[in-house]
Amino acid sequence: QLTLVESGGGSVQPGGSLRLSCIASPFTLDHYTIGWFRQAPGKEREGVSCLSDNGVDTNYAESVKGRFTISRDNADKNTAYLQMNNLKPEDTAIYYCAADLLWSCDATVAVPDLGHAGAWGQGTQVTVSS
Numbered sequence: 575q576l577t578l579v580e581s582g583g584g585s586v587q588p589g590g591s592l593r594l595s596c597i598a599s600p601f602t603l604d605h606y607t608i609g610w611f612r613q614a615p616g617k618e619r620e621g622v623s624c625l626s627d628n629g630v631d632t633n634y635a636e637s638v639k640g641r642f643t644i645s646r647d648n649a650d651k652n653t654a655y656l657q658m659n660n661l662k663p664e665d666t667a668i669y670y671c672a673a674d675l676l677w678s679c680d681a682t683v684a685v686p687d688l689g690h691a692g693a694w695g696q697g698t699q700v701t702v703s704s
Contacts, residue, residue: 576601576693578671583698586661590702594656596671596695602651604629606692607677610644610656611685612667612700621683622669623656633681637664661702668697 582594594610609624623634623644632644641660647653654671674692688694 576606576673576691578673578693578695580669580671580695580698583669583700585701585703587704588662588702590661591657591659592661592700594658594669594671594698594700596654596656596673598652598654598673603646603654603673604651606673606675607679608644608646608654609672609677609679609683609686610642610654610669611672612665612669613697614667617667619670619685621685624679624683625654626679627675631679633679633683635683658700661700663702663704665700666702667700669700670697671695 577599579597607627610622611619612622613619625632625644643657645655672694674688676689677686
């Protein structure tokens with residue numbers, strides 16, 4: 575069973591940057607579609623970004639386009655990243671990564687209903703405040 579562990583969250587001032595990591599085990603991520611999602615207090619989980627299993631095609635929520643970048647380590651293939659620049663207070667949330675084999679990364683970055691091969695991470699807190 576795939577397991578995902580996020581790290582890299584923290585507290586930053588507006589305009590700052592963070593890089594989140596999502597480490598997979600015991601499988602590598604090279605055949606998985608990968609996504610990052612977030613949930614703010616009192617709100618539903620929403621899609622932030624996703625990366626198709628080809629490792630090339632990406633989609634982003636409108637609110638983060640131009641500021642966030644999703645990527646996958648193509649060397650060891652077991653780590654995905656979310657580089658977050660120019661952070662805003664409204665980016666404050668718990669960030670989760672997810673991966674699955676039978677999941678299409680599309681422009682809506684919809685929260686997926688993962689199959690038996692998929693997994694969610696436990697989440698990492700990101701707080702943007704002055």
